Amino acid sequence: MTFNRISPLFRFSLLIVLSIGLMIVDHRSTLVQPARSFTSVLNIAFESVVQAPGWAVTALERYYPDDSLYQELVTLQNKQAILEPQLQRYETLVAENERLSALLSSFRRSRDKMLLTQIIDVGLDPLSHKFVVNSGLESGVYLGQAAVTVEGVLGQVSEVRLRRSVITLITNLSHGLPVQVQRNGLRTIVQGSGIAGTIKAPFLTGTADIQIGDQLVTSGLGGRFPIGYRVGEITEIIDDANEAFLTVHAETTAKINHTKEVLLLWNREDSSRLDDLDG
Numbered sequence: 001m002t003f004n005r006i007s008p009l010f011r012f013s014l015l016i017v018l019s020i021g022l023m024i025v026d027h028r029s030t031l032v033q034p035a036r037s038f039t040s041v042l043n044i045a046f047e048s049v050v051q052a053p054g055w056a057v058t059a060l061e062r063y064y065p066d067d068s069l070y071q072e073l074v075t076l077q078n079k080q081a082i083l084e085p086q087l088q089r090y091e092t093l094v095a096e097n098e099r100l101s102a103l104l105s106s107f108r109r110s111r112d113k114m115l116l117t118q119i120i121d122v123g124l125d126p127l128s129h130k131f132v133v134n135s136g137l138e139s140g141v142y143l144g145q146a147a148v149t150v151e152g153v154l155g156q157v158s159e160v161r162l163r164r165s166v167i168t169l170i171t172n173l174s175h176g177l178p179v180q181v182q183r184n185g186l187r188t189i190v191q192g193s194g195i196a197g198t199i200k201a202p203f204l205t206g207t208a209d210i211q212i213g214d215q216l217v218t219s220g221l222g223g224r225f226p227i228g229y230r231v232g233e234i235t236e237i238i239d240d241a242n243e244a245f246l247t248v249h250a251e252t253t254a255k256i257n258h259t260k261e262v263l264l265l266w267n268r269e270d271s272s273r274l275d276d277l278d279g
Contacts, residue, residue: 113266115139119259120164127194129172131155133262136163144224146265152230152253153177153218154262165264169256170199170231178221179231181214190216190231190250196257199232201248206239208246216250226265 117139121132135141137160145157147167155175159166168175172192179201180187186209190199204210214234220227232250239246 115141115264115266117165117262117264119262127173129155129169129175129192129194129196130158131167131169131259131262133165133167133264134163135264136161136165138163140266141165141264146225146229147262148229148265149254149259149262151255152232153225154254154256154259156224157264167262170252170254171196171256177225177231178219179216180219181210182217183211183214184209186210187219187221193249197252197255199250199252201234201250202245204246204248205244206246210234210237210246210248212237 115135117133117135119131120134122130131154133147141157141160143157143160147154147156153170155167155169155172157165158168170177170190170192171194173194175192176189177191177199178187179190188201188204188208190201193200201210201216212234216231216234218225218227218229218231230253232252234248234250236249237246238248
């Protein structure tokens with residue numbers, strides 16, 4: 001009887017007996033220790049061979065990422081670098097457009113001729129209180145012409161060149177402007193204080209009907225400014241018994257330090273006088 005003819009059940013039983021015998025021998029002696037050491041070395045080598053493909057894939061993913069994903073990331077980063085400055089410029093243009101729309105819409109119903117111009121320079125002398133705009137003789141600008149913003153009166157043209165003009169602000173110490181109190185029609189003259197955003201009314205007596213919070217508007221006297229344009233708001237009234245006049249200060253309605261665009265107005269009286277001179 002050969003081994004191949006032995007029944008499977010007998011062979012299985014024989015293998016079990018041999019296995020149990022080897023476990024007993026291994027447990028009670030060191031005869032099979034060299035064989036165990038050799039098989040453990042073979043097992044480590046076998047595991048390394050099996051795990052090698054996984055390690056290779058991990059290394060490739062770490063040092064050589066998927067090329068399409070990498071290129072997409074680079075493309076998106078480049079687009080972001082281009083779009084961010086454009087977005088900032090767009091936001092600036094939107095704000096400027098809103099400011100210009102407000103400026104023009106506030107004077108849309110006016111029948112006075114007007115010209116929108118921009119401030120291009122500010123006097124280096126902080127006490128000068130003057131702006132330079134980019135419109136001049138070529139645009140028909142003339143001396144004494146009224147300059148306003150969406151908030152109110154800014155000043156008037158004091159010097160005209162070919163393509164440039166100088167505007168003296170109402171805060172300039174030498175500037176005077178006829179106004180009236182909107183509440184009661186009281187007329188007076190305001191002068192520049194030499195301080196940004198502040199004007200004064202030096203010719204009001206103690207009996208004048210004037211209050212803090214009163215709005216000052218152009219009176220139309222003098223022929224420079226049309227009637228009704230906002231000038232300022234009374235912020236301080238000092239009544240000194242030793243002085244003949246009140247000390248009255250007002251805050252300009254026009255935000256002088258934040259202004260970029262200016263409207264130059266053509267007073268119909270001034271225009272008619274110029275036409276007579278040209279005739």
